[in-house]
Amino acid sequence: MKTVNIGLFGFGLVGEGIYQVLNRKPQLNACISKIVIKHPEKQRNASASLFSTDARDILEDPSIDLVVELIDDPVAALQILLEAMNKGKSVITANKSMVASNLPLLMEVARNNGVSLLYEAAVCGSVPIIRNLEEYFDNDLITHVTGIVNGSTNFILTQMSKQGLEYETALLKAQELGFAESNPSLDVSGLDARNKLKIIILHAFGKLIRDEDICVKGINSITKFDLDYAREKNLVIKLLATCRVNKDGSMEEASVLPTFLPRYHPLRLTDNEFNGVLIGGELADEQFFYGKGAGRYPTSSAVLSDISAYRYNYRYEYKKDIVTVDQIQPVQKKCFVSFKKGQYFDFSRLGKIEEAYESDQYGYVTLHGPLDKILAECKQPGFSVICYSGQVVPLESHENSPPIALDIPTDYRLGPTESANSGLFAVGI
Amino acid sequence: MKTVNIGLFGFGLVGEGIYQVLNRKPQLNACISKIVIKHPEKQRNASASLFSTDARDILEDPSIDLVVELIDDPVAALQILLEAMNKGKSVITANKSMVASNLPLLMEVARNNGVSLLYEAAVCGSVPIIRNLEEYFDNDLITHVTGIVNGSTNFILTQMSKQGLEYETALLKAQELGFAESNPSLDVSGLDARNKLKIIILHAFGKLIRDEDICVKGINSITKFDLDYAREKNLVIKLLATCRVNKDGSMEEASVLPTFLPRYHPLRLTDNEFNGVLIGGELADEQFFYGKGAGRYPTSSAVLSDISAYRYNYRYEYKKDIVTVDQIQPVQKKCFVSFKKGQYFDFSRLGKIEEAYESDQYGYVTLHGPLDKILAECKQPGFSVICYSGQVVPLESHENSPPIALDIPTDYRLGPTESANSGLFAVGI
Numbered sequence: 001m002k003t004v005n006i007g008l009f010g011f012g013l014v015g016e017g018i019y020q021v022l023n024r025k026p027q028l029n030a031c032i033s034k035i036v037i038k039h040p041e042k043q044r045n046a047s048a049s050l051f052s053t054d055a056r057d058i059l060e061d062p063s064i065d066l067v068v069e070l071i072d073d074p075v076a077a078l079q080i081l082l083e084a085m086n087k088g089k090s091v092i093t094a095n096k097s098m099v100a101s102n103l104p105l106l107m108e109v110a111r112n113n114g115v116s117l118l119y120e121a122a123v124c125g126s127v128p129i130i131r132n133l134e135e136y137f138d139n140d141l142i143t144h145v146t147g148i149v150n151g152s153t154n155f156i157l158t159q160m161s162k163q164g165l166e167y168e169t170a171l172l173k174a175q176e177l178g179f180a181e182s183n184p185s186l187d188v189s190g191l192d193a194r195n196k197l198k199i200i201i202l203h204a205f206g207k208l209i210r211d212e213d214i215c216v217k218g219i220n221s222i223t224k225f226d227l228d229y230a231r232e233k234n235l236v237i238k239l240l241a242t243c244r245v246n247k248d249g250s251m252e253e254a255s256v257l258p259t260f261l262p263r264y265h266p267l268r269l270t271d272n273e274f275n276g277v278l279i280g281g282e283l284a285d286e287q288f289f290y291g292k293g294a295g296r297y298p299t300s301s302a303v304l305s306d307i308s309a310y311r312y313n314y315r316y317e318y319k320k321d322i323v324t325v326d327q328i329q330p331v332q333k334k335c336f337v338s339f340k341k342g343q344y345f346d347f348s349r350l351g352k353i354e355e356a357y358e359s360d361q362y363g364y365v366t367l368h369g370p371l372d373k374i375l376a377e378c379k380q381p382g383f384s385v386i387c388y389s390g391q392v393v394p395l396e397s398h399e400n401s402p403p404i405a406l407d408i409p410t411d412y413r414l415g416p417t418e419s420a421n422s423g424l425f426a427v428g429i
Numbered sequence: 430m431k432t433v434n435i436g437l438f439g440f441g442l443v444g445e446g447i448y449q450v451l452n453r454k455p456q457l458n459a460c461i462s463k464i465v466i467k468h469p470e471k472q473r474n475a476s477a478s479l480f481s482t483d484a485r486d487i488l489e490d491p492s493i494d495l496v497v498e499l500i501d502d503p504v505a506a507l508q509i510l511l512e513a514m515n516k517g518k519s520v521i522t523a524n525k526s527m528v529a530s531n532l533p534l535l536m537e538v539a540r541n542n543g544v545s546l547l548y549e550a551a552v553c554g555s556v557p558i559i560r561n562l563e564e565y566f567d568n569d570l571i572t573h574v575t576g577i578v579n580g581s582t583n584f585i586l587t588q589m590s591k592q593g594l595e596y597e598t599a600l601l602k603a604q605e606l607g608f609a610e611s612n613p614s615l616d617v618s619g620l621d622a623r624n625k626l627k628i629i630i631l632h633a634f635g636k637l638i639r640d641e642d643i644c645v646k647g648i649n650s651i652t653k654f655d656l657d658y659a660r661e662k663n664l665v666i667k668l669l670a671t672c673r674v675n676k677d678g679s680m681e682e683a684s685v686l687p688t689f690l691p692r693y694h695p696l697r698l699t700d701n702e703f704n705g706v707l708i709g710g711e712l713a714d715e716q717f718f719y720g721k722g723a724g725r726y727p728t729s730s731a732v733l734s735d736i737s738a739y740r741y742n743y744r745y746e747y748k749k750d751i752v753t754v755d756q757i758q759p760v761q762k763k764c765f766v767s768f769k770k771g772q773y774f775d776f777s778r779l780g781k782i783e784e785a786y787e788s789d790q791y792g793y794v795t796l797h798g799p800l801d802k803i804l805a806e807c808k809q810p811g812f813s814v815i816c817y818s819g820q821v822v823p824l825e826s827h828e829n830s831p832p833i834a835l836d837i838p839t840d841y842r843l844g845p846t847e848s849a850n851s852g853l854f855a856v857g858i
Binding site for chain 2: 017021126127128131132135136137138264266269276281282283284285286287288289290291292297298300301302304305308309
């Protein structure tokens with residue numbers, strides 16, 4: 001085990017936490033010798049001699065062998081990482097969007113310079129997903145990974161579901177408690193989860209995937225109507241990031257989708273700001289990992305694990321043959337689509353309808369169909385799309401099935417009581 | 430990454446599974462070149478030339494660098510491991526009782542010979558507990574580990590709780606389904622969980638602990654009465670293995686105990702043959718790991734992970750300063766003690782009684798007191814002891830508390846209805 005000399009970029013909550021732990025734990029054999037910050041005027045809880053505003057004080061110091069980057073500017077962060085690696089320094093970052101957007105470049109520069117590039121904190125904070133995909137399950141045939149990887153949206157959905165809050169109120173509460181950013185668009189649109197899924201796909205399957213090949217639906221269109229429906233059916237709604245391969249190793253599904261989970265689903269109990277991930281392997285079956293996905297201490301924990309691993313020259317191996325995913329065959333899913341009164345259209349052109357209902361304010365259909373088409377046709381405000389969990393359903397299994405009887409949800413207590421047939425659409429079979 | 434030449438001892442379900450996977454996955458760079466078995470007359474699904482009944486065919490073959498031991502005889506297994514390591518071979522085993530009983534010796538021989546000694550499969554099958562304690566959380570101050578580490582007892586308790594089976598019927602069902610051994614005493618007495626806990630304590634805290642310093646209570650005295658009580662109180666009973674350190678790093682608790690879990694406890698949903706473990710860290714807070722703890726494929730998965738790690742010369746580092754635990758201060762716990770009518774004695778000498786009840790067949794008390802004393806005084810058949818989950822309660826916090834009012838569980842619907850005072854003991858305050 002070597003002694004590590006660290007140059008730190010950024011001294012926010014995580015940076016300061018790491019500085020404190022390394023000071024308190026000399027047995028880690030790692031010390032921070034320089035900290036580059038943007039605002040020298042701020043009061044800092046560390047010796048003034050450690051600080052600088054000049055990146056060169058780290059990048060050009062040959063005694064520094066590890067750069068830990070914890071700043072919030074992705075462009076500057078990328079530049080720092082590339083320059084550090086090109087100078088032979090190993091790097092650790094927690095910046096998920098920057099990592100997700102630049103995976104091929106970062107991997108190449110790390111490999112060319114023979115340095116470590118570690119980013120456990122970028123996915124699910126303290127939950128050791130990347131490390132376990134890389135190290136522990138590297139020999140097992142991983143079939144799928146599915147999980148709640150964004151704490152902000154999970155907090156909002158939990159508050160809507162358990163406290164009966166409207167979306168806007170729940171978002172505000174998340175922001176007040178520090179579980180959502182002041183600009184929450186990356187989270188609520190599902191793009192943050194997509195970024196993490198890209199990194200997961202690389203480590204689970206050795207595949208590089210383009211943004212546009214991941215089906216993404218956020219939570220910002222989910223209404224109290226949807227949550228009431230879920231409650232009536234004893235389901236919960238979670239934003240799941242999912243990747244799954246076919247038996248031949250090709251990608252079957254890569255998606256970020258609001259999803260109904262049944263009563264005994266392990267992810268159902270991952271509430272509020274927590275993250276939970278299921279890794280499915282051919283031998284190990286499903287493994288469930290759960291913990292805090294973000295925040296000062298969980299992020300610090302993940303960064304410290306990377307520092308600790310670096311002392312043993314740890315590097316991601318990725319999978320042996322990295323391939324770029326060309327295109328994923330469209331998947332068929334069972335979806336629930338809700339809409340405001342007046343937005344009804346002929347859903348039967350999107351798939352086979354199972355159930356349909358309309359009250360004087362809202363309506364919904366449940367249907368089996370191609371996911372991309374359903375998402376594309378229902379992306380206007382007022383529509384909300386929620387998938388049902390479970391394996392992707394191949395189209396054939398529906399084609400020979402008997403006509404679906406009209407399933408009137410009689411125990412459905414939403415909206416004013418209406419006569420049995422009013423407000424029900426003909427089912428398009 | 431090196432090519433590994435493996436000598437395998439034992440060709441049961443796990444051994445054969447590993448042989449098949451390694452054959453199917455040449456990219457793992459590992460092959461089995463010799464298999465030593467006890468019964469050459471059995472039909473085997475592998476080339477006859479691979480098999481031998483002479484251990485020397487592996488131990489004295491210098492081309493074999495890794496010995497994988499999967500036999501069910503702990504004495505022979507130990508001898509094989511020691512001899513293999515002394516000949517410079519690394520070793521992998523799944524034999525938890527043998528590992529738990531011989532940790533200092535095994536560690537010393539591995540260190541002296543500079544070889545790897547890996548045993549992930551010995552604790553929680555495919556759930557990567559040891560690896561994560563060793564690698565991922567090695568820098569974080571781990572405060573406690575608590576979990577369901579024995580699938581047989583968890584299956585029995587789940588069946589008793591969910592199907593209303595009696596202990597003997599549930600045990601029989603577990604045996605029929607292969608979730609319990611024909612001789613289940615090691616499992617139901619809690620000793621198997623204790624063995625796993627010893628290994629967990631070593632990797633979490635760097636401490637070697639003696640068997641007698643772990644408080645152990647099995648599940649074989651748990652009755653339907655206890656489970657009915659739990660159901661009424663919306664609790665479940667799980668056999669938890671727990672270790673916890675004080676702020677100064679000394680051991681606070683090491684125990685295997687039937688435990689009541691409240692409604693939202695993450696371990697509550699770990700049912701049937703599954704295992705679940707919570708790792709508590711100062712920074713990462715609680716991380717939850719869940720998966721299959723035993724069986725052919727989960728065990729194979731863990732052994733394969735060890736083989737895979739060995740290709741990179743992976744070794745357990747343990748913690749830097751291994752210490753032997755001298756003695757643990759007795760802990761105070763809130764316990765539930767149930768008993769058959771006629772077995773009542775003055776429980777107030779064991780602690781402060783909170784609740785007491787007796788029907789015409791059974792009775793119970795709940796009390797706060799020193800765990801070792803309660804277990805020792807209630808070990809006769811007919812008594813069952815179940816702890817309440819949560820932090821250990823320091824004695825002082827009770828000493829100044831006001832006298833506890835007699836808490837008659839009015840909603841308690843067990844046994845024949847009786848008048849409010851009949852069958853209730855005076856509470857010993």
